[in-house]
Amino acid sequence: MAFGSISQPGTDGSDPSTDYTLGERICKARDAVGLSTAQLARRLGIKTSTLQGWESDRSEPRSNKLVLLAGILNVSPTWLLVGRGAAPIHEDEDGANLETVRIALDRIHNQAQALVEEIERLRQRIDGDVS
Structure with missing residues (x-):
């Protein structure tokens, strides 16, 4: 039994969140909470270009920023990393x-x-x- 998973499964029973990259999941979660890239970067205390690097999969956040990012976006760090767990609700x-x-x-x-x-x-x- 998968605890905390609220994302809609695909028609084949798979979780579509696992098909996205880390950057795509960050974008989706940011959109779900209605923040711009600049607003989210400011909340994280990082440069907008750093966040853009994460969202375009050119780089990845360190663990402390990943946890902070998950908290701000109201998703689990596990969902951000691998697409398992509580997904954002649009x-x-x-x-x-x-x-x-x-x-x-x-x-x-x-x-x-x-x-x-x-x-x-x-x-x-x-x-x-x-x-």
């Missing part, structure tokens, strides 16, 4: 992505519920061993 003016959000929330809720049940089973097992 909000259309007409709210067309609400169904995608609902599906993602249902999936996450079910995963959380399964984790709670597993925790309870483990607690009962520990309590049974201690008694």
Whole structure:
């Protein structure tokens, strides 16, 4: 079970985010939060040309900047690197992505519920061993 994955799978069951490069994922996430390249670079404390290098796959961010970048873009560092995990949600003016959000929330809720049940089973097992 893949925890936290909310991107839409392709028709063949694959995750289309994994087909993008790091630079393409940075661009998509930046667009999703509505920031320009200059605005994002300013928030990261880097030159616009540095960010442009990342977005065009000429260079890659160091780990500390990658984590900061993920936080600003509201995605996981893993999604930025390899396309796995929570992807950005593009909000259309007409709210067309609400169904995608609902599906993602249902999936996450079910995963959380399964984790709670597993925790309870483990607690009962520990309590049974201690008694």
